[in-house]
Amino acid sequence: MECCLSHQEQMLENKIKGLDNPYRETHKRVFKILETIENLTPSIDIQRALYFTQSMQETEGEHLTLRWAKALYKIAENIDVYIDDDNLLCGRAGAQGRYGILYPELDGDFLDLALKELPSRESSPFTISQADADAVVNEIAPYWKGKTYHEALNNAFAPETHALTYDDPNGLHSRYIVNETSSFRSCLQWVHDYEVILKRGFGGIRKEMQEKLDALDPLSPVDNVERKPFIEAIILVCDAIILWANRHAALAGKKAADEKDPVRKAELLEMARICSKVPEHPAETFYEAVQSQWFTQMFSRLEQKTGTIVSNGRMDQYLYPYYEKDVEAGTMDEIKAMELIECMFVSMAQFIDLYISPQGGDFNEGYAHWEAVTIGGQTKDGLDATNELSYLFLRSKREFPHHYPDLAARIHARAPQRFLAEIAETIKEGSGFPKLINDEEVIPLHLAKGAKFTEIYDYAISGCAEIRMPNRDTYTSGCPYINFAAAVEMVLYNGKMLKYGDKQLAPETGDPALFENFDDFLAAYTIQHRNLLKHGFAQEVSVIKLRKDHFAAPLADSMHALCRKHCVDIHQPDVPEGIDLGYFEVIGFGTVVDSLAAIKKLVFEDKKLTMQQVIDACKANFEGYEDVQALLKTAPCYGNNDPYADEIGKYVDSLSVEFAEKYQDELGVHLDVRYVPFTSHVPFGRVVSATPNGRVAWYPLSDGSSASHGADKNGPTAILMSNYTTKNFDHRERAARLVNIKFTPKCLEGEEGTQKLVDLIRAYCDLRLWHIQFNVINAETLIKAQKNPEQYRNLIVRIAGYSAYFCDLSKDLQDDLIARTAHESV
Numbered sequence: 166m167e168c169c170l171s172h173q174e175q176m177l178e179n180k181i182k183g184l185d186n187p188y189r190e191t192h193k194r195v196f197k198i199l200e201t202i203e204n205l206t207p208s209i210d211i212q213r214a215l216y217f218t219q220s221m222q223e224t225e226g227e228h229l230t231l232r233w234a235k236a237l238y239k240i241a242e243n244i245d246v247y248i249d250d251d252n253l254l255c256g257r258a259g260a261q262g263r264y265g266i267l268y269p270e271l272d273g274d275f276l277d278l279a280l281k282e283l284p285s286r287e288s289s290p291f292t293i294s295q296a297d298a299d300a301v302v303n304e305i306a307p308y309w310k311g312k313t314y315h316e317a318l319n320n321a322f323a324p325e326t327h328a329l330t331y332d333d334p335n336g337l338h339s340r341y342i343v344n345e346t347s348s349f350r351s352c353l354q355w356v357h358d359y360e361v362i363l364k365r366g367f368g369g370i371r372k373e374m375q376e377k378l379d380a381l382d383p384l385s386p387v388d389n390v391e392r393k394p395f396i397e398a399i400i401l402v403c404d405a406i407i408l409w410a411n412r413h414a415a416l417a418g419k420k421a422a423d424e425k426d427p428v429r430k431a432e433l434l435e436m437a438r439i440c441s442k443v444p445e446h447p448a449e450t451f452y453e454a455v456q457s458q459w460f461t462q463m464f465s466r467l468e469q470k471t472g473t474i475v476s477n478g479r480m481d482q483y484l485y486p487y488y489e490k491d492v493e494a495g496t497m498d499e500i501k502a503m504e505l506i507e508c509m510f511v512s513m514a515q516f517i518d519l520y521i522s523p524q525g526g527d528f529n530e531g532y533a534h535w536e537a538v539t540i541g542g543q544t545k546d547g548l549d550a551t552n553e554l555s556y557l558f559l560r561s562k563r564e565f566p567h568h569y570p571d572l573a574a575r576i577h578a579r580a581p582q583r584f585l586a587e588i589a590e591t592i593k594e595g596s597g598f599p600k601l602i603n604d605e606e607v608i609p610l611h612l613a614k615g616a617k618f619t620e621i622y623d624y625a626i627s628g629c630a631e632i633r634m635p636n637r638d639t640y641t642s643g644c645p646y647i648n649f650a651a652a653v654e655m656v657l658y659n660g661k662m663l664k665y666g667d668k669q670l671a672p673e674t675g676d677p678a679l680f681e682n683f684d685d686f687l688a689a690y691t692i693q694h695r696n697l698l699k700h701g702f703a704q705e706v707s708v709i710k711l712r713k714d715h716f717a718a719p720l721a722d723s724m725h726a727l728c729r730k731h732c733v734d735i736h737q738p739d740v741p742e743g744i745d746l747g748y749f750e751v752i753g754f755g756t757v758v759d760s761l762a763a764i765k766k767l768v769f770e771d772k773k774l775t776m777q778q779v780i781d782a783c784k785a786n787f788e789g790y791e792d793v794q795a796l797l798k799t800a801p802c803y804g805n806n807d808p809y810a811d812e813i814g815k816y817v818d819s820l821s822v823e824f825a826e827k828y829q830d831e832l833g834v835h836l837d838v839r840y841v842p843f844t845s846h847v848p849f850g851r852v853v854s855a856t857p858n859g860r861v862a863w864y865p866l867s868d869g870s871s872a873s874h875g876a877d878k879n880g881p882t883a884i885l886m887s888n889y890t891t892k893n894f895d896h897r898e899r900a901a902r903l904v905n906i907k908f909t910p911k912c913l914e915g916e917e918g919t920q921k922l923v924d925l926i927r928a929y930c931d932l933r934l935w936h937i938q939f940n941v942i943n944a945e946t947l948i949k950a951q952k953n954p955e956q957y958r959n960l961i962v963r964i965a966g967y968s969a970y971f972c973d974l975s976k977d978l979q980d981d982l983i984a985r986t987a988h989e990s991v
Contacts, residue, residue: 171595171910171941173961176566181956188564191500195507198251199514199567202263204958207517207532209283209293210259211300213467214267216240218305221270228394230734233468233717234401240467241409246416253432253508254456255413255440256463258516265291265519267301268470270715271351272521273309274316275337277302279521289532289973291519314715315348321707326700329670337522341852342651342662342670343700344845347643347708349522350472351716352736353747354535354628357465357475357724358635359458360483366446366457370723371403377732392732395722399729402719406464407445414440451487451497455505458484459512461724462536466516468720472643473535473628474518477570478635480506481540481554488554502554503561510561514569530844530978533967535571539625541584542575542604547622549577551584559587562598568961568968573626576930577604582923589922592939593913597963600938602626603930613897614835615744629966630841630901630936631748636726639743640834641718641736642708645701646842648849649817650753650866652693653760653856656686657780660693663854663862671696678777683769686776690761691820698824701749705832713737738833745834748900751821752842752849755803755867758814758891759858759876763800765813783855786862798859804872805879806886814891825898839900840870841936843965847977865981868965869903874984881906881925881988889932900935903966907940907985921991938963940982947971947983 170178176186189196220236227235247257259266269276280298283291293301319327319336329343330336336348361370378396381388414437421433435452443457458477465475491497517532540555555574562572574588591598611621611634620634627633652671654662660671674689716736722728731741738745767774773796782790782797801809821838829836842849850865858873860866867873870888877884888904913922929937940963950957954972962971962982971979 173595207263230398230717231394234398234719238405241405265517274313277306344646351469352471352641354473356625356633367403368445374399395732398719454487476537476627478625535628537571537626545619572599574599596961597968606933639740640745646750650756655693683765748839753866755873758803762810802876804877806883811890822896822898837900840902
């Protein structure tokens with residue numbers, strides 16, 4: 166392999182030359198399956214939506230959780246079941262190939278309109294047959310008009326909040342200023358307690374709930390009105406998934422009877438046996454455990470649209486006892502185990518999370534997915550949890566030629582050197598895996614929020630950079646994304662934005678050309694910042710109030726100990742003993758800090774520019790003001806371990822954490838500060854005109870807690886230090902900070918490069934930073950892929966908490982990735 170190319174880049178160049186992938190021989194089955202689905206445009210399967218709608222029509226007026234369970238039973242009973250050729254696992258949520266499914270309870274009010282745009286939209290298109298499109302328009306969408314959560318939320322916002330949230334009266338298009346995210350998903354990212362199913366089976370859960378039902382007081386009004394229908398819902402949903410699995414067992418048996426190839430016949434017979442056993446009963450072997458978990462996560466996708474897809478939890482922990490037992494018995498080895506889990510991975514790759522709304526599509530470019538598999542970390546009693554499955558997942562990532570699943574590794578101060586070295590080698594492969602989450606930040610922060618040691622030691626990565634404690638987390642409401650770069654623009658134009666003309670969007674804070682000092686400008690920014698927060702929190706009041714009447718999740722309830730104990734659906738805002746962990750998203754942090762630093766330094770301290778010159782240059786998008794733009798770019802910038810910029814960054818962060826500390830109790834939840842944009846920094850940038858840091862109009866904002874494009878000039882350690890010094894550690898109102906770092910492959914070459922990366926990871930751990938992820942790629946490769954997409958169709962890049970095919974991204978996001986600083990030294 167050439168030293169200046171990552172392993173992934175070298176493999177792509179070899180493929181262009183006609184050379185075969187060297188891992189094909191040891192991964193024959195999954196390579197064969199992948200070749201039948203790769204690069205297909207996903208299709209829409211409407212069956213889930215059709216049966217769900219039919220059931221809801223039949224059960225109006227009943228308890229919502231029971232209605233949901235009845236709908237899931239109808240789906241389990243009627244939806245087509247499939248067994249893919251060559252696969253060793255059963256279970257899909259839709260048609261064969263790459264597919265997405267519909268959730269009309271979310272977007273049924275505009276589903277018929279959206280279907281016209283899906284096949285042709287630039288970002289993440291889908292196809293649909295004419296017959297299915299007609300069924301959506303005539304049979305599904307009409308029922309939901311006037312009933313959806315989206316409509317209720319749109320009508321609930323006060324005019325001032327609505328003006329910052331939506332760009333039209335019906336709430337179909339976002340203004341990308343204070344963006345609600347709860348209407349394009351019924352639940353935040355989530356992690357189930359898969360272990361309870363592996364150990365007890367849904368039959369065991371059903372037995373527990375039947376005993377609970379039998380023990381109810383027949384005269385109690387609460388038992389009869391609230392607890393009884395909830396318990397009946399859990400019993401029914403257990404029956405539904407068992408029925409669904411048995412239908413697969415019957416299909417496998419039928420296929421086996423017709424199969425001529427003796428090897429495949431034996432496989433099908435074993436699949437029939439396993440599907441008739443799990444997930445109803447406890448798993449006893451590694452194969453049974455993998456199939457049971459796969460049925461569970463796939464049926465969960467039929468239940469509801471979990472934001473960023475339901476995650477897989479600590480798979481190396483709950484599967485390890487079955488792996489260890491089978492290895493000791495001589496019935497399992499690394500190759501067999503890897504084949505089974507990769508059959509799951511290639512099945513995951515066929516389910517595409519479909520976003521109907523334009524804003525949902527903008528936030529999740531490249532068919533985004535976050536079904537995170539968590540490895541490493543610590544045991545419930547605080548010991549290192551790394552085991553042989555942890556290393557097996559890393560090996561699979563290096564050899565499996567696809568970006569499913571999302572892989573996340575938990576790091577802590579005592580993480581073994583071998584584990585960190587294999588993580589570094591996997592990162593150097595170049596496809597962006599694994600992302601890292603830091604126990605040294607996550608654990609003490611959640612202890613401060615009320616978690617027990619055993620709960621937070623056992624956390625799993627969920628979604629982009631979030632974490633969940635199965636059986637303790639209870640908050641499912643989507644939360645606001647706030648464009649704080651817009652607050653800078655609102656100071657420049659006295660509460661207005663160029664994108665929206667003369668509309669007064671925010672308070673008038675005065676003509677900045679008349680400000681006498683930087684304190685005046687900062688005071689105006691503070692007013693605009695807090696005003697956006699005010700409306701974000703106001704959104705969440707309506708979100709919490711409305712969601713409980715629109716969504717239920719009996720399958721998720723069945724796997725949550727607190728929901729079973731208290732007979733309360735997970736979407737209700739008052740699950741006893743739970744911890745409600747929400748957030749609000751800071752978008753454009755680096756853009757804000759650099760803009761404020763430029764104004765402070767160049768206007769008020771060095772007086773090289775006047776405030777009016779800056780305003781005129783920004784309003785002209787620097788056309789004719791190139792000298793002003795160049796001067797603005799010389800100011801201190803966030804991401805360089807520069808106290809000048811970082812002090813401003815800490816103040817900006819303090820505005821958010823102090824607001825959260827003061828007002829989150831009124832909501833009854835933790836609504837903490839988070840810096841995780843997904844791909845939203847791109848559409849949010851499209852509404853912000855030129856900013857005082859020299860950024861041109863409509864260009865992407867800085868992403869997460871990373872530096873602005875090209876602003877980080879002092880190396881990756883400086884980026885970590887700026888993250889460290891801008892955090893307000895004296896507040897617990899903090900959540901994830903996402904950090905993207907891009908390296909050239911040359912700087913990580915060989916064993917020395919591996920050790921440098923390990924040392925950087927150790928430094929990240931010591932600094933108690935939440936998250937970090939890497940791209941290891943040459944800019945030249947990205948540019949070639951942009952020009953010749955057919956040759957580079959399989960190029961995988963890290964985006965924002967997930968990896969995707971570079972050629973599936975919009976040009977704006979491709980340009981964003983190309984523009985990120987590529988560090989040539991560690």
